[in-house]
Amino acid sequence: MRIDPGANHGVGVAFTDRWGGVSEGSLSELNLGRVDVDEPDCLVANVAALRAATGVDGIALVHQVHGNRVLSIDQETVRRHHGYPDRTVLDEAPDAADPMPAADAMVSRVGGLALAIRVADCLPVMLADPQAGVIGAAHAGRNGLLCGVLEAVVAQMRRQGAREILAWIGPHICGSCYEVPRQMAEEVWASHPATRAITSWGTPSLDLGAEALAQLEGLGVAAVGLDPCTRESPELFSHRRDPGSGRLAGLVWIKN
């Protein structure tokens, strides 16, 4: 796991790689999603390892659906979901009595609670205004970026008092790897020009990282991209490289 040293002033930011957990096979080692195929005991151990490494009390997760809904987390939310500190990725399985909220972004002012976004090629975008004590996190894949998830999370952070927002874009599939059908590429290129890219093998692709940077710049957010391409790095999970792969996580938290 990589804890970004640039995140400070009371805020932590981290992006996991595939090492440091106990899952096996194509999920090895630190799978943080894929609750449908991994062993429950492995998932519990992996989340415990993540909490130990970050030093947080709990990790807030959402049921990600490639949309733009932002979940605001306050102390009441934590209580209502019988305490996020006790939740694990196992809760991703929809439970009629207490379903994990469906959302693709979160905003919080709660100390000691990490917001976690799980990915394997999509972009995990972590955001913070350390001075104001407001953090946000977004799952920004193709659909999320096109339907405004970043705009939505930034707007919600500002409603909660954020002014100078910083963003960290975690590991994701790059523009040289993210091949899409030509018709889709041409439609997205027309509406979102920053996405225009070509794969290293010469076919139409989308540069989602460039699009995220362009959107964040337009929103007045200072952003950095931190990591290598998921598809090209054996240290990271990639759905495109291996559809059976596990899930990485990006995390942001306010230190206690």
Ligand SMILES: [Zn+2]
């Ligand atoms: Zn790549």
